[in-house]
Amino acid sequence: MPGDPDVAIIGGGHNAGVAAAYLARAGLQVVVCEARDRFGGAVASEPVFPGVAANLSRFSYLVSLLPDRIVADLGLEIELRSRPVASYTPVGDDGILVERPEGDETAVSFARLAGSADYPAWGEFHDQLADIAAAIAPTLTEPLRPVDEVRAMIDPALWHGLVERPLGDLLRQRFGSDVVRGIVATDALIGTDTRLDDPSLRQNRCFLYHVIGNGTGEWRVPVGGMGAVAAEIERAARAAGADLRFGARVEAVREEGDNRVLELTDGTELRAGLVLAGCAPAVLDRLRGRTPAEVSEGTQIKINMVLRRLPRLRSGRDPEQAFAGTLHLHQSAGDLDRAAEAAEAGRIPDPLPCEVYCHTLTDRSILAPGLDAAGWHTLTLFGLHTPARLFRADPDRTRDLVRDAALRSLQHALAEPLDDCLATDLNGRPCVEAMSPLDIEAELGMPGGQIFHGDLSWPWLAGPDAPRTAAERWGVATDDPRILLCGAGAVRGGAVSGIGGHNAAQAVLELLDHRARG
CATH class of the missing domain: 3.30.9 (D-Amino Acid Oxidase; Chain A, domain 2)
Structure with missing residues (x-):
């Protein structure tokens, strides 16, 4: 791809590929810089054991949050089977x-x-979660909604138990069996340094993401392993015209007027009007010469x-x-x-x-x-x-x-x-x-x-202030208007979802449309 790109993306994970595919399909010149020798990041498969021809999903392993909308938009040929x-x-x-x-x-x-009471309680609880999933899942690929708008879609008692009080309180209220409470609770603790009664409510946020995927919360098996998902996203990005570069490790990011410059370890420099960061926010801070904020x-x-x-x-x-x-x-x-x-x-x-x-x-x-x-x-x-x-x-x-x-x-x-x-x-x-x-x-x-790049956020606008920019509307903003998050560190960015990449791409297109309109 000749000349400087319109958008440079740091990291070649699945979110970067989703963003690259959307932006390249819109006619933008996009370069993806991946330090490793392959695409996909944590969404990859490979033989792990010498002489054993089993293609394992080494890091991530099941899919729930990848929206059907992204699959359809990009023409991804992915089969996800119910267990x-x-x-x-x-x-x-x-x-x-x-x-x-x-x-x-x-x-x-x-x-x-x-005990006889817990099974009806189990059924009622999961019916309520299904209603929440059906309400929230479609909003994940839209601009962030105000919290009051989302609250109005959910039963007030359940909202209180899931969003305002530690999840442990709700589970003790609903289930008498310690075992049943645990079966439900594990979705709140996967990959998260927390406990059920943590007043920070990080367990509640983790739980919510685990039960809302695609409006059902079901976790399905990717046929061919996670590598098949990564390969399809890579194919879509390349077919759209994105330039995916492997062995391209970004060493620093600096400002240069209206451009941001990626300095690569091999001495190459890439200038772009916009940069998307598929890396963790803490890594982005280091690339920008800043002391990273402490993260879980x-x-x-x-x-x-x-x-x-x-x-x-x-x-x-x-x-x-x-x-x-x-x-x-x-x-x-x-x-x-x-x-x-x-x-x-x-x-x-x-x-x-x-x-x-x-x-x-x-x-x-x-x-x-x-x-x-x-x-x-x-x-x-x-x-x-x-x-x-x-x-x-x-x-x-x-x-x-x-x-x-x-x-x-x-x-x-x-x-x-x-x-x-x-x-x-x-x-x-x-x-x-x-x-x-x-x-x-x-x-x-x-x-x-940290597989989520930090603590998960509520998938809505938590505060009273209206978003000022496209990046804030889509939950991908940094303090630099020319650098956006597109990975798991974005609001609504955790797990194998492509949502971070989709939302970063939408923010870029909205920003460029606003500029074109003057």
Whole structure:
């Protein structure tokens, strides 16, 4: 692409690709600068274990918040499949099963293990969440609405419980069972350094994003793995005419009149009238020569596994049912509170609250034909309450200790040793990869391994002041009108959604239209 671009984008994650596709389709010259040798950032797939032809989603793994509107606008050929089970939660030698759709087994397991009142309460609560999702999801790809306008769309009592009081209060009010409260609560704690009674309400914001995706809140499996999602977004951006450059690490951003200049490590300079930052706001601050504001750190352990077969469970539940949805381990509300207390005291929680799911029970295309025929599977484990600060003194040893704690949590639900089921790689090592927040920081440039680039924001205008600029209207503003956020750090930017990229592109087009009108 000759000459200086109209828009330069820092980082080649999925949000950057979405923004690039929209802007290039509108006729703008767009350059994307990605430091790594591939597109997609956390939305990527690759073989992890030598000699094992399984294409794993190493970082992110399920999709909920990617709006159908973006898929349709960009012509993305992406297949997202529903999992056959919503969740299974072992309880002693039994367990609570949540079918999809819910049926008699769900009702019986609730009655047997949670009491007769909690299942009707569960149904009522999820019906209310569905109403909230249907109301809020369409607004995520619109300019931010005033808080009063959004509040008017939601039942006042539920608004109070979800937006004005710690989520723990609402769950204790709605559910008698500690286990049921925990099944609901995990959506509030994923990747977030918080607890259910945190007065900051960051747990409430995390919960809201986890239950509103596409108006249903359902988390679906990307066929072909997350890499298939990244590849489609890359294809759309290139087809629109965007220039995607790999190995293009931005070292600094400086002002030069009406332009902003990206200085790359190879000495290249790019001048653009507008810059979109797909990196974390803290990274952008460093590139601009500023001291980054302190942000919350990542608090998750991610473990990828390949198995020759699925292990049997203590409960006797069919593994193909138990692992097909989200397998909740040590995630009662009490377990979650105790784990948070341990992490706050600087200890590794044990038992460690985890959730596990099996991609290959919904989509076997990520396995080579030989592994597919042999009945192999992948497992993804996501552990909570393992903040980056636990790892800083001795990262490698602590990662091993946390990995072992996570695998013990899984083993507790099994009727046979997990080791007997694990595949081994070309070198005879078990196919287990563990990534701490510090590993994620090193791999993806996310400070502290914070997968949301910082605390999530409410998806509306929280204050009384009207937005003054297009960037403020779309929730992508920085203090520089020529630099906009387009990644997870934007308002409504977390998770695999493309919303940050879409909204940054809309703000740019609105700004340029305003300039053209004089």
